[in-house]
Amino acid sequence: MKILIVDDEWIERDAIRFLIRTHNIDLDVAEAENGEKALEIIRNVFVDILFTDIKMPLMNGLELAAKARILNPDIKIIIISAYSEPEYVREAIKLNVDYYIHKPINIDEFIRTMSEVILACEVQQKKNKNEEECLQLYQKVKVHDTERILLGILRGNAPDEDIEVTIHNGITGMSLKDIRMILLDFKDRFFDSKKLDFGKDLDNIIKCGFCIVNINEYRTVIFLQEPNREKTYLESIGRQLLDVINLHYEKDVCIVFSRKIADIKDIYTEYTEVDRLVEYKFFFKGSVTLFAGESMYNGNAIPESVDEVIENINKFIVSNDFVSAEDSFEMFISNARNTGHFSNVYMKYICMEMLKKILKCMDQGNVQSLWEAIERVEKAVNIFQLRDAMMSIIEEIKLNSAAISAKYKRAVADVIHIIQREYDKDISLEYLAKKVFLTPSYLNCLFREETGRNTMQYITNYRLEEAKKLLKDTNMKIADISKSVGYINPSYFCSLFKNYYGTPPGQYRERIE
DSSP: EEEEOOOHHHHHOOOOOOOOHHHTOEEEEEEEEEEHHHHHHHHHSOOSSSEESOOOSSSSSHHHHHHHHHOTOOOOEEESSSSHHHHHHHHHHHHTTHHHHHHHEEHHHHHHHHHHHHHHHHHHHHHHHHHHHHHHHHHHHHHHHHHHHHHHHHHOOOOOOOOHHHHHHHTTOOOOSSSSOOOOOOOSSOTTTTOOOOOHHHHHHSSEEEEEEEEEEEEEEEEEEEESSHHHHHHHHHHHHHHIIIIOOOOEEEEOOOOOSSSGGGHHHHHHHHHHHGGGGGSSSEEEEEETOOSOOOOOOOSOOOOHHHHHHHHHHHOOOOHHHHHHHHHHHHHHHHOOOOOOOHHHHHHHHHHHHHTTTTTTHHHHHGGHHHHHHHOSSSHHHHHHHHHHHHHHHHHHHTTTHHHHHHHHHHHHHHHHHHHEEEEEHHHHHHTTTTTHHHHHHHHHHHSSSOHHHHHHHHHHHHHHHHHHOOOOOHHHHHHHTTTTOHHHHHHHHHHHHHHHHHHHHHHHO
């Protein structure tokens, strides 16, 4: 607790300091020889008690008290003076001065006054602490409400009419006008780590309003306030995020920036697009940053050589993985267009080499319908026409491939069965894809078409629904339920459960009993 002694006479200041020290009054003492210097101290340091003389040069004690009260309404003020004129007393009462001591100081009165003012400070501190804790709790509840509403929108729920007010109240300075999403998607589990302090990392990187919405242990979406930010600013955020994640946590991550979102009704549509772009991560080694609406290359190195690209596209088509074939070719074209490594003639040669391999694997009956598209490849005069021609060929092959639907519906059914059997284990998209002999991106695409949600969303929903059953039908501890449905960190499980259902697991159990 700090006291500021203000008197133009040094001997008076020393006397007050001596009394405080002699009578073991636990105060941190500061001094000033006039009102102006005292005011400067109060501006820069929190002062609990102002102990000031009235008659001083430059600024008298009553003027100082009035200005100190403006700077710190809770400051306790003790006036000491040899004068007892009625106007001084009236002014002190008007300023709500706490104590008025006459010179020469009576030691008993001084000790009694200091005891009373210290007690008043302690009461005020306790009151302020309680108010701060209540405010923090209220703010925490509002932030959680905001995150739960945004999570609902990302899951396809229509936004409420009052959502803008809720968001603004929940996240100070945050509005849903001109925002941008940053999706972080990890190859391995990340957000359920017990040692994770990622929120503080984001505070150091993002200097404007933002809100974090956790989807599952692999994925989080950051809603970023973006009033006409330059792209270089977003690229800087991307680089800093990659540095923190790669250096501090030694993890690979796919970061996708959405386009600017002007209306909250567009959030779900834009999230669907960003979610689709995440599947491009399987074409890169290590971490990658992508921007919606721009070239998928965007300076990220393509890992395959030309021969590998041709071989992979052929492999994808033979296995009827047309999504990966199209994505892989799109990446290849983006790389060529952005780097300028290949001439149009050489690009046309590469496309024809691809076609030769594709045609060898096709039935003769289906080949005839592709010749028109192949002629378009031969006649293409630029990379854009080449791209369109090749994409139409892949689409034609897709349409002519019989029995694909039934085959891959079975693959999705198999994946669902694996999830229902092994949901208590660490199930990743890559693990499931290997089980059914598909690429992760193609499995995710098939799964979304068949179920309306991506694979990891299905796993999260299934786990939480199983947790609800255990909360209702058993007396298992929350920590044991968390582990039994695949979450190693009970705190993370409780947070995720609350985000999805609006109440933590313990309260949910009490409500249904």
